[in-house]
Amino acid sequence: MVKTKLKKGDTVIVIAGKEKGKVGKIKQIIRNSDPNKVRVVIEGVNVGKKHLKKIEGIREGGIVEIERPIHISNVMYYDEKTGQRVKIGFRIKEEGNKVIKERINRKTGETIDIVWEKEKK
Structure with a gap:
């Protein structure tokens, strides 16, 4: 895909x-x-x-x-x-026991939306 x-x-x-x-x-x-x-x-x-x-x-x-x-x-x-x-980028953040992938505005750095959320292993 x-x-x-x-x-x-x-x-x-x-x-x-x-x-x-x-x-x-x-x-x-x-x-x-x-x-x-x-x-x-x-x-x-x-x-x-x-x-x-x-x-x-x-x-x-x-x-x-x-x-x-x-x-x-x-x-x-x-x-x-x-x-x-604006261009769109991706950011992977780690918060506690979660890993979050989000779409960001590359000019301002603001989060557009969250792509997925997973728990750390």
């Missing part, structure tokens, strides 16, 4: 392409067997139109707008407090 520093629900900013500068939350991460083809779907970004055929009793036909995926290298974590894009 491909490891990424971004998670579903993270606020990101698009840093390359026609949607550059747009901010939104990650709705979905699409992973393939090829680690170079990880893509993300972001709310309100890269919206395209899709023509749907009517299926009796299930859905109406017509043209709907859907969010299309973008390559993960074209997005970066967006810090809402500072209003800037």
